[in-house]
Amino acid sequence: MRIHCNSCQQPITDSLYLRSKLVGTRHTEYEPDGTPLYSYVKYTMPKGAFTRLRNGKPVIVLDRKSLTIPYPEYRSGWGCCDLDWAEVRCTCGEVLGYMQYDCWQTMNCVILDVHKVEARNLCYITRRFRIN
Numbered sequence: 001m002r003i004h005c006n007s008c009q010q011p012i013t014d015s016l017y018l019r020s021k022l023v024g025t026r027h028t029e030y031e032p033d034g035t036p037l038y039s040y041v042k043y044t045m046p047k048g049a050f051t052r053l054r055n056g057k058p059v060i061v062l063d064r065k066s067l068t069i070p071y072p073e074y075r076s077g078w079g080c081c082d083l084d085w086a087e088v089r090c091t092c093g094e095v096l097g098y099m100q101y102d103c104w105q106t107m108n109c110v111i112l113d114v115h116k117v118e119a120r121n122l123c124y125i126t127r128r129f130r131i132n
């Protein structure tokens with residue numbers, strides 16, 4: 001299964017599998033003497049996987065390494081230490097979503113608008129165009 005751009009129809013990801021949820025990893029910050037200060041959970045998606053979420057509106061979530069279209073490299077001033085709200089733009093010019101990889105962001109993922117992209121099962125497409 002690949003994610004396609006609805007505007008130009010081209011695939012924008014490698015072949016992906018569906019995961020039921022994000023991967024949560026707990027991080028803890030410590031005082032210099034080793035006393036725990038606070039902890040928090042970061043959410044990521046492994047390369048090659050995607051999930052569907054409904055946080056306000058339905059979205060498709062994946063890792064930027066799964067994209068086959070170019071995405072911006074971090075430059076100083078574009079966030080604290082990584083991209084915070086960078087647009088994911090298809091080579092046709094359509095903005096498909098955004099990515100949030102900065103240190104302060106909880107979900108370090110690409111978030112795609114389901115109205116701009118489509119997850120297509122290649123088997124389904126093969127069936128659709130089969131001539132009987």
Ligand SMILES: [Zn+2]
Pocket residue numbers: 005006007008009010090091092093094
């Ligand atoms: Zn496109």
